[in-house]
Amino acid sequence: MNAVLQRADAIAIEGVSKWFDKDGTRTTALDGVDLHVAPGSRVALVGPSGCGKSTLLYVVGGFVEPSAGTASAFGARVDGPGVERGVVFQEYALFPWLTVADNIAYGLRRKGVSKRETARIVERYVARMHLQGFEHHYPRDLSGGMRQRVALARTFATEPPILLLDEPFGALDAQTREYMQDALLDLWNASENTLLLVTHDIDEAVYLCDTVYVMSRRPGRIVKRIDVNLDHGEGRESIMLSERFRELRNEVWLAVRDQVRGHDDEAHR
Ligand SMILES: Nc1ncnc2c1ncn2[C@@H]1O[C@H](COP(=O)(O)OP(=O)(O)O)[C@@H](O)[C@H]1O
Ligand SMILES: [Mg+2]
Structure with a gap:
């Protein structure tokens, strides 16, 4: 592999906007999103429902073409689905x-x-x-x-070296969900692939990922980055019960709540 490829982000999202025009009305789902994901990292996207999380994931997956901006995987511009990007749809x-x-x-x-x-x-x-x-x-x-x-x-x-997961554990019962989350971590430990996970489950985002990005209400942009750094060697139980986990979950929860509230304020204006 040459030096340029080694330095490349696993995922680079640069100035991505996406709007949908239908019957003379424009819905802007994404508004100038920039996001860089280093190879081997685990990144979660959280935010209010309808803020554009799935749309952003599908831009990276090559299923949705951005209206503006570009997405790249390992330095190559995305222009359709590819075997190096494995997608699990909502x-x-x-x-x-x-x-x-x-x-x-x-x-x-x-x-x-x-x-x-x-x-x-x-x-x-x-x-x-x-x-x-x-x-x-x-x-x-x-x-x-x-x-x-x-x-x-x-x-x-x-x-696949890049995993794109859109609320992958939503339909599972609590025990199976925990089992699958840990199976995902095992898989990641074995292969060090890059993970981009969309979830509405804040505990899941904090437990699984090393960076959590909070998106604004629609049109979606990234409004906050929270670095996690939990030691998974400690095991699920002790992580979940730790003060650090509680603080992180609270920080993410407050950031999402601010976005949801902003939405309500606008609706009542
Ligand atoms: N194919 C489409 N045509 C029209 N509007 C769409 C389409 N896909 C998504 N949208 C709109 O874009 C916004 C973001 O949707 P989505 O990415 O699914 O949000 P999230 O996954 O965060 O809940 C929503 O308002 C949704 O209705
Ligand atoms: Mg979605």
């Missing part, structure tokens, strides 16, 4: 005509992984995501939580 889109195993195998086959290796990886992720016995089921026969686990397995299985 609606955990699965291929309905493929079984659980074939959904998980999909990206591996696209990458040209051999049949034998694909079968091994699929088996590993079926076990990790607690999907044993459902390999040959179709998505329509699964609960929402199980579909979400298949979507996560499908994306994790290819171990």
Whole structure:
């Protein structure tokens, strides 16, 4: 790898705006967003509902074209989806005509992984995501939580250097959510990939990420950066109970509340 590539951000978002024109009305979702994510870091985006979090993630994923500005991954300008950027959508889109195993195998086959290796990886992720016995089921026969686990397995299985996750654990019960959060941290420890996580769960943002960015109400911009630096060697229990965790969660919560309140003030003016 040359020096330029080594220095490049994993993700660079520069001056990104996005507006939608419909029936003569313009909705501005994003307004001049700048964000740089270093390789191997874990970044959370939080903010009021409708502030443009998903839109920003999909700009990076290459599914939404910005109206202004650019997004780049490892120094290369994003102009469509790419295998180095694995996305888990809020609606955990699965291929309905493929079984659980074939959904998980999909990206591996696209990458040209051999049949034998694909079968091994699929088996590993079926076990990790607690999907044993459902390999040959179709998505329509699964609960929402199980579909979400298949979507996560499908994306994790290819171990992309950049993971873009849009509220990935929302449909899971509390115990499974905790298990999945820790599975994500394990995965990150093993591969040191770069993580951009959209979530409305402030505890999740603080627990999983080393930087939390708070977005303003729509049109979305970044209004605050909070550095986390928790030691995950201490384990979930002691982190969750620590004073530091409480302070950080409170700081993020207050910043989001300010944005939500601003929205209310405007509506009542
Ligand atoms: N395809 C689209 N067409 C029109 N408006 C859209 C589209 N996608 C998103 N929006 C609007 O952009 C704003 C931001 O949406 P979104 O990124 O989904 O917010 P968040 O994920 O933070 O809840 C919302 O007002 C939403 O209605
Ligand atoms: Mg969203």
